Amino acid sequence: MLWQSVEKSTKSCCETLWRAGFEAYPVGGCVRDLLLGRTPGDWDVTTNALPEQVMAVFDHTVPTGIKHGTVTVIIEGTAIEVTTFRTETGYSDGRHPDGVRFDATLEQDLARRDFTVNAMALARDGSVIDPFGGQADLQAKLIRCVGEPDRRFSEDALRMFRAVRFGAQLGFAIEKNTLEALKQNARKAKQLAGERVRVEVEKTLCSARPELVEVLFGLDLMGAWSAQKPTKTGRLAALPCEPMLRWAGLCACLETDDVEGFLRGLKLDGATVRACAAGWELWQAGIPFTDRDWRGALARYGEDGCRAAAAMAGAEDLQQLDMVLAQNPCFRVEQLALSGGELAKMGLSGPEIGRVQRRLLDHVLDCPKDNCVLVLREKAQEFVKI
Secondary structure (H helix, E strand, O other), rough: OHHHOHHHHHHHHOOOOOEEEEEEEEEOOHHEEEEOOOOOOOOEEOOOHHHHHHHHHHOOOOEEEHHHHHHEEEOOOOEEEEOOEEEOOOOOOOOOOOOOEEEHHHHHHHHHOHHHHOOOOOOOOOOEOOOOOOOHHHHHHOOOEEOOHHHHHHOOOOOHHHHHHEEEEEEEOOOOOHHHHHHHHHHHHHHHHHHHHHHHHHHHHOOOOOOHHHHHHHHOOOOOOOOOOOOOOOHHHHHHOOHHHHHHHHHHHOOOOOHHHHHHHHOOHHHHHHHHHHHHHHHHHHHOOHHHHHHHHHHHHHHHHHHHHHHHHHHHHHHHHHHHHHOOOOHHHHHHHHOHHHHHHHOOOHHHHHHHHHHHHHHHHOOOOHHOOHHHHHHHHHHOOO
């Protein structure tokens, strides 16, 4: 029975609400994942209990979205989002409802959701409440809007990105009418905040079918962030499923000269932006061929910059770099076996220490096995005389 697969704390949450006289159902993506035999990443519960009633029933709650009926319930360290049945009216900002009513039925609550595969609830007897054909669409491997697609995308333009993302994650196609509405509403993507778009693009990039990121550009959903459209996106799947590497790979597919501007527009974190910008510079200059050249590149561009460059070049180059890194090479002054303090004990001071350290690093880049105290002390004495 499907109910037996529900996570323990989520069961406890529903049972507590039942004992208090309320309806309660696991809902949305967790039900979809259970039906697909996947382990849900998040657990959501929908109920006819009002937010204040939910908070009164449980000992540990966080009012994460009271205005929209959501309370986070903490049970044995697990966070469960509990949301009151609701209907919504008006989306003047293209994201949030102007009005929310908490007098809805379960079916009315499911009707406001984005896609049929996310509009199912699990009853306490283990049966699936599925008024919009979500199970049939799971079988057909289709992403289909609940109700009228134009309305769903007008309510929140991010749903267009989510349609592509779910297709990439689940290996599903986008249903014909949903795809047509997506094309017709693509211009609305420009009103979205970069950080919201980034999340969906990154989830697409880190899916089993990262090449579908090309669809986002082909439908002009990404026009506000890039004038270029990516090519050869099939190579992305060969890269490790690390966000920075997949972003670097996308930048290479875009062949944009403004990597930093593109990534900053999507509000990526500074470390990823810096790595990809450095990686682009190295990739354009020419990817190293030898271990020595890679050590030199590591000294100049840093490990993240080199990994980004290698990802831009392709999986084989990344494998070569990883083999170099597995040797634990010294490519920074701080990694030298002979410290600045030990150089000072040898009588060096001030700028002279820095000069000798740089000479020692150059030597170790050529002869990595020489990174030991005895050898470097001899070399330091030689460099002092120069």
